[in-house]
Amino acid sequence: MNKVKIFAALILTASFFGCQIKNTTKRVQQKTAEKPNIIFIMSDDHAYQAISAYSDKLINTPNIDRIAKEGMLFTNASVTNSICAPSRAVILTGKHSHINGKIDNLSKFDTTNVTYPQILQKAGYQTAMFGKLHFGNNPKGFDEFKILPGQGEYYNPTFITQKGDTIIKGYVTDITTDLTLDWMKNRRDKNKPFMLMYLHKAPHRAWLPSEKYYTEFTKKTFPLPETLFDDYSTRGTAARTAEMGILKHMSLVNDNKLTPKTMKELGLEDWNNLGESLGRMTAEQRAKWDAVYGPINEDFKKRYPTMNDSTLTVWKYQRYLQDYLGTIASVDDNVGRLLNYLDEEKIADNTIIVYTSDQGFYLGEHGWFDKRFMYNESFKTPLLIKWPNKIAPGTTEDEMVQNLDFAQTFLEAAGVTAPTDMQGKSLVPLLTGKKETWDREAIYYHYYEYPAEHAVKRHYGIATKEFKIIHFYHDVNEWELYDRKKDPQEVNNVINDPAYAKVVQEMKQKLKDTRKKYKDSEELDNHYIEIYKK
Structure with missing residues (x-):
């Protein structure tokens, strides 16, 4: 063979293998692209009773409802431990509190735990977290994060980032969404599937709504729950001694927004840690706040002399609901902003969207606020999941599922094998219409934080x-x-x-x-x- 023929053969061979490599790379890219994106939206203390997909007695949440209308609404979802940080640890690890070690809000999270974001990141997912984590300032497994320190603040909050702490002016629910959309628009790698955790502070206590909604919601009156005046007659010590009653334990200052001046004029005393939060407001923000909450204080001063325990309970309940639901209205607006962006950019079709809360919450049922008990209002949690072409739109599911199940669900959806020590069950069979394979008969709950705030027994x-x-x-x-x-x-x-x-x-x-x-x-x-x- 002469040199010309040898050279030509080499060119053909190189061309062949070049095409093969190119085609292989293309197939790998296509396979990666087929993996669904995952958006995990979680609010803090959002009661299922305060989502209109479950009940429209208290509020309309049209944007959150969209996830159920286009996907699945779970009516029997629950948590394994109804308190913020432990619930988040269960979600991330797929393990009960006694296994992952995060039993309460006080103990440290064991960072040797392997979390599902770490696993997805290693499997080629781009990962990001924005909003409230509540434990750990440097979450593992994320390419980018901007998170609130601890509970965080509603107005002009500080965020922890990989480049240091920064204060961002504005309202926390809007800011969390701004940060999320900024990442989606400017730093998302379009050649990779992504896993995004979009985590709201609201509606966590002390329920500071945005100006748009405290103006509207402070004028509303809400129906009373049937068990508002529950006497716990058939229950034991735990229900009777818990310190989460609206009448006795809800703060007139911190929770109902009376001023120290109003309290002094009425000869009342109550604890107050609201000053720091209101102190973060700009002069303009504070003026708008005082314009609405000042008249509420004046009205209370007129009413208080004639109030008894029942009328004071009802007044405190209404004030509580006005602010609590006002914060949720902002969450719903901002969920809508994200959903609209996904639709506009045609990202939604290959994206799993989850909306949930870290647990349920009492909205006056049994005379309570807060959570912690295994009774329904705190044990059950909202769960809405959308997965186009997998979930039939408008589906309602009553099987018993838990926050323990999220990690394995996301891993299976991504085609990644879950660690054998995870304790949940993938929800994929329920999501894809294979309910006959679901065999859970009972779900387990364990609460540990006692003696501590709210005095709910172990x-x-x-x-x-x-x-x-x-x-x-x-x-x-x-x-x-x-x-x-x-x-x-x-x-x-x-x-x-x-x-x-x-x-x-x-x-x-x-x-x-x-x-x-x-x-x-x-x-x-x-x-x-x-x-x-x-």
């Missing part, structure tokens, strides 16, 4: 679709059983009702088996009690 329990059994322990040894079908408001503890004797026996055994399944035990209970003392 307890664990399980729920099936029919019944819920709870064991309060540590400084008490009390049991409660609820018939979830006959008593959805959970006001009648039937643990000592002879008609339920067999159910009690069966549920106690099922609880024992479930504890063993999830590797929880009395030894671990005692271990965490001793750690808490330190």
